[in-house]
Amino acid sequence: MKHLVLILGLSLGFSAWSWAQDTVTNINSKTGQIEVSKKPSFGEEDMEEAMTIFRERCTRCHGSKGNGRGKLASNLSPRPTDLTNPYWFQSTNPKKLKKVILGGGGAIGKSILMPANPDLRNKPKVVAALIQYITQLAPRKSN
Ligand code: HEC
Numbered sequence: 001m002k003h004l005v006l007i008l009g010l011s012l013g014f015s016a017w018s019w020a021q022d023t024v025t026n027i028n029s030k031t032g033q034i035e036v037s038k039k040p041s042f043g044e045e046d047m048e049e050a051m052t053i054f055r056e057r058c059t060r061c062h063g064s065k066g067n068g069r070g071k072l073a074s075n076l077s078p079r080p081t082d083l084t085n086p087y088w089f090q091s092t093n094p095k096k097l098k099k100v101i102l103g104g105g106g107a108i109g110k111s112i113l114m115p116a117n118p119d120l121r122n123k124p125k126v127v128a129a130l131i132q133y134i135t136q137l138a139p140r141k142s143n
Contacts, residue, residue, distance in 0.1 A: 042125040042132075050129035057117065058134075066137035078111050089138035097131045 042050075055064070061080040063069040068082035081088055099107045102121055105114030120127050 042129040046123075046125040046129040047133065049123075049126045050133050053117075053120075053126065053130060054133060057115075061114075066134060076111075076113050078113070080114070083134050083137045084139070086138050089135065092135075094131050094135075097134065098127060101127060101130060 058066075059070050060072050061068075061070040061076065062083055063073065063080075066083035068080045068084075070080060073080050083089075096108055100110070100114060101117055103118075104116030105111040107116070120130075
């Protein structure tokens with residue numbers, strides 16, 4: 001039994017580690033550039049899946065351009081975040097985005113109207129791609 005616990009602990013530790021490796025990205029608050037400290041942690045298929053997820057799950061609230069004007073938006077209070085707003089963009093970071101996508105608004109102390117996506121927990125690459133996608137919706141400073 002002790003051994004089983006040890007093995008479980010080790011494998012959990014390992015998966016937490018590889019999860020962290022997959023999402024080592026940063027947003028430079030001065031330039032607004034996304035920094036990926038390892039090789040891009042996701043492939044083209046992951047990005048395609050992420051874009052499909054955005055279309056199917058996010059646009060009804062955040063709008064197809066991400067500007068917060070989806071079909072359901074006017075019924076919600078607070079309104080869905082305008083993901084194209086550079087001020088919002090500057091205020092966030094990949095870690096927070098991962099939290100809100102997986103755990104919903106409540107996970108970062110925001111409105112629970114922003115739904116959780118717990119099924120994406122075992123798709124770290126797709127989540128990384130989704131984060132990359134939504135952070136590209138906001139305009140960047142060029143320097
Ligand atoms: C049912 C409507 C709804 C859906 C669907 C939805 N959101 Fe949201 N989202 C919201 C609302 C409302 C907020 C604002 C929460 C607040 O300000 O308290 C929000 C906030 C956010 C934020 C900003 C969090 C922050 O830093 O303040 C992000 C990022 C986000 N949503 C991404 C997504 C993504 C990605 C999807 C699809 C996987 C999605 N949302 C689906 C309603 C929705």
